Structure formats: C-alpha cells, structure tokens
Amino acid sequence: MEKKKGVKAANDLIYTVLATVIMQVVLQLIIYPLTTHFCGKGVTGNILYFIGIIYIVPQALGTSLHNVRLMMRKEQEVTNYDFAPHIAVFAAVSAVVCGLIGFADNKDPVFSIAYALFSVVYLLRIYSAVEFRLTLKFKGYFLYFCAISAGYLIGFGLFLLTDIWLFIFAVGEVLAVAYIFIYGRLFKNDGKTGSTGRITKTVTMVLLSTIVRDCVNQFDRVIIKQSISEDVVTQYNAVSLISKTIQMLVQPVSSLILTYLTVKDASITRKQLLKFTCVALGCGAVFYCASIVGTPIFVRLFYPSFYNEVMQYNLIVNLGLIVGFLSTMFMSILLSQGKTAIQMTIQSVWGAGYIVAAYYFVGQYQIWGLAYVTLVANMLKLAASVSFIFYDKKVKTQGVIN
Numbered sequence: 001m002e003k004k005k006g007v008k009a010a011n012d013l014i015y016t017v018l019a020t021v022i023m024q025v026v027l028q029l030i031i032y033p034l035t036t037h038f039c040g041k042g043v044t045g046n047i048l049y050f051i052g053i054i055y056i057v058p059q060a061l062g063t064s065l066h067n068v069r070l071m072m073r074k075e076q077e078v079t080n081y082d083f084a085p086h087i088a089v090f091a092a093v094s095a096v097v098c099g100l101i102g103f104a105d106n107k108d109p110v111f112s113i114a115y116a117l118f119s120v121v122y123l124l125r126i127y128s129a130v131e132f133r134l135t136l137k138f139k140g141y142f143l144y145f146c147a148i149s150a151g152y153l154i155g156f157g158l159f160l161l162t163d164i165w166l167f168i169f170a171v172g173e174v175l176a177v178a179y180i181f182i183y184g185r186l187f188k189n190d191g192k193t194g195s196t197g198r199i200t201k202t203v204t205m206v207l208l209s210t211i212v213r214d215c216v217n218q219f220d221r222v223i224i225k226q227s228i229s230e231d232v233v234t235q236y237n238a239v240s241l242i243s244k245t246i247q248m249l250v251q252p253v254s255s256l257i258l259t260y261l262t263v264k265d266a267s268i269t270r271k272q273l274l275k276f277t278c279v280a281l282g283c284g285a286v287f288y289c290a291s292i293v294g295t296p297i298f299v300r301l302f303y304p305s306f307y308n309e310v311m312q313y314n315l316i317v318n319l320g321l322i323v324g325f326l327s328t329m330f331m332s333i334l335l336s337q338g339k340t341a342i343q344m345t346i347q348s349v350w351g352a353g354y355i356v357a358a359y360y361f362v363g364q365y366q367i368w369g370l371a372y373v374t375l376v377a378n379m380l381k382l383a384a385s386v387s388f389i390f391y392d393k394k395v396k397t398q399g400v401i402n
Contacts, residue, residue: 015138019145024245026149031156033302045230047165052221057097058119060211061090062126068203069130079190094119121173128180148172209344212351227362238303239310243291243321284326291318320375327382350381
C-alpha cells in the first residue's frame with residue numbers, strides 16, 4: 001500500500017512539473033523572446049510589468065481560495081456553495097484594483113476595463129486548478145495546463161495581428177475556466193454546510209500571507225520599471241529567468257506537500273522532516289549550479305543584444321532566488337499543519353522588510369541593490385521557517401510526529 005502511494009505521489013509530481021515546464025517553455029522560450037525581437041524590449045518590459053500585477057493581485061486571491069479549500073477538508077466538510085460568496089467578493093476586488101492600476105498607468109479606459117475583466121478570469125483559473133487536487137487527478141491537471149499553453153500560442157498569433165497583448169494570455173485562461181465550468185464539478189451548486197464564517201477567517205489569514213509572497217516575488221518588475229526603466233525590466237527578467245523558472249517548477253512540490261498533508265489524519269515524522277531538509281538543500285545546490293551555467297547560454301541565445309550588460313549579476317541574482325525557492329517549500333509544511341498565524345507573521349515581516357529595503361537600495365545601487373536585498377531577505381525567511389518547523393512546540397505537537 002505504501003509503495004503504491006509513493007508511486008502515485010511520484011507520478012503526480014511528474015505531471016505537475018511537466019505542466020509548469022510546458023507553460024514556461026511557451027512563455028519564456030517562444031512568446032517573450034519573439035515579442036522582444038518583433039516589438040522591442042520596451043514592449044516586453046511593459047507586458048512583464050502588467051502581468052506582474054496580475055501575478056500579485058488575482059493570483060494571490062485565487063491561490064488563497066485554492067489553498068483554503070484544500071486545508072479545510074482536513075477538518076470539516078465544505079462545499080462549492082460555501083466558497084461562492086468569497087469568489088464573488090475576491091473577483092470584484094481584483095477587477096477594481098487591476099482596473100484602477102491599468103488606468104493609472106495607461107490612461108486608456110478600454111484597456112483598463114479589459115485588464116480588469118482579464119484579472120477576474122485569471123483568478124477563476126487559479127482557483128479552478130483545485131478541482132484536480134481535490135480528486136488527486138493530476139493527469140487532468142497536466143492536460144489542463146497543456147490547453148492553457150496552446151491558448152497562449154493562439155493568443156500570441158492574435159497579438160501579432162491586432163497589437164493587443166492581452167490576447168496572449170486571455171485565450172488560454174478563458175479556455176481553462178470554460179473547461180472547468182463545463183466538465184468539472186467545482187462550480188456546481190451542491191448546497192451549503194454553514195462553514196462560511198470559518199472559511200472567511202481562514203482565507204483572510206492565508207490571503208495576507210499569500211499576497212505578501214506574490215507581491216515580493218513580482219516586486220522586482222514593478223520597482224525596476226518605476227525606478228529605472230521598462231528596458232531594464234526585460235534585462236532583469238532575462239538574467240533571473242532560469243532561477244525563476246526553477247522556482248516555478250518546484251512550486252508543484254509545495255502544492256503536493258499541501259495536497260497530501262491536508263488529507264484528514266495526515267502527518268509527517270521528524271525523521272521524514274530531516275530527510276526532506278537534506279533533499280531540499282541538495283536540490284537547491286544543484287539548481288543554483290544549473291542557474292549560473294544556464295543563464296549565460298540562455299541570454300546569449302535569446303537576448304544577445306544585452307548579454308554583456310547583465311552577466312555581472314548572474315551569481316548573486318540567481319543565489320537569492322534559489323534560496324527563496326527553498327524557503328517557499330518549508331513554508332508549505334507550516335501551512336499544511338494549520339499554522340496560518342505563524343506563516344502569516346513570517347511572510348509579513350519578510351515582505352515588509354523586503355519592500356522597504358528594495359525601494360531604498362534600488363534607488364541607490366539599481367540591480368545590485370535589488371539582488372542583495374533579495375538574497376538577505378530570503379535567507380532570513382528560510383532560517384525562520386526551518387526554526388519554527390523543528391523547534392516550535394506548537395508545530396511539533398500538531399501534525400509533526402516525533
């Protein structure tokens with residue numbers, strides 16, 4: 001039985017990683033380089049900036065609902081209907097915030113409305129992926145992301161024809177949400193259980209933590225555009241791409257941790273925690289080496305025009321991001337044990353410190369300042385999360401077996 005569970009978990013990991021790989025290949029090796037080639041790095045930088053906002057606001061809102069849906073099944077029964085009010089409120093918040101940001105930066109009401117609507121579709125897509133995690137049908141998850149990636153390619157063709165970049169992403173996201181609405185069960189009315197109040201409390205805690213994490217993860221694009229230029233957004237994206245892609249590839253590991261450890265009566269032994277720590281640190285070292293070797297090759301192939309400008313940042317930028325990926329995995333273990341307050345505290349202190357320090361040091365030292373702030377902040381976050389997992393009594397006695 002244990003062997004079968006291990007094989008299934010391994011297969012699920014392969015499916016989730018492959019899903020992310022396919023999406024990132026489409027975006028990072030096809031769409032962004034071709035956009036830079038045909039339209040210039042200023043246009044790519046502008047797209048990265050606005051997508052960075054999407055990866056903060058609707059992504060945080062959708063991810064929070066997604067994770068709480070997983071977490072609550074460990075404690076009590078919840079239904080689709082119980083989450084409906086929260087989805088509606090979060091969709092409205094996303095539309096208003098993104099619409100205002102779009103108008104403030106673009107001054108075009110049509111773009112602002114379209115951007116707001118796109119943010120709602122993206123939020124629904126992020127939440128919709130929980131359909132496959134609740135049922136542990138990760139092959140479906142893989143096919144779901146294949147459809148999104150195909151939609152991105154179709155949307156890129158429409159972008160080249162119309163010069164409207166929102167098409168790149170909108171086609172894939174709409175296809176994904178439509179699939180869940182038609183064939184899934186997540187948006188079917190299945191009655192309510194009276195758990196709305198508990199959901200509100202839990203999702204608020206998780207949202208605060210998640211929005212800080214996503215804000216910091218995408219903050220580099222925002223602050224570089226505001227403090228330096230759109231062109232430098234593209235340059236920083238190129239030099240950090242390998243390690244950021246690794247972060248995205250390893251995020252499925254965090255999701256699997258949450259998926260399996262939120263099953264009712266699930267637990268993890270301290271011996272397993274030690275093994276996990278050793279494997280994570282080993283993987284981090286391997287991924288860092290891959291990043292510093294792969295980045296020069298990637299930039300030379302896809303962004304040769306500014307190769308010499310960005311290679312000086314290779315070692316520090318990638319080290320900071322790989323340490324960040326390690327801290328994310330350990331934070332998932334905290335969250336899986338219901339330690340939302342601890343996780344929120346660590347994320348909040350880390351996020352506030354990062355944003356304040358980044359604003360100051362980017363202004364003073366530009367990319368060097370951002371690189372060192374990222375490294376120090378992520379090292380402190382990693383140390384805090386590991387310390388709480390291994391030494392805090394509340395964590396040790398609730399879900400972690402000695």
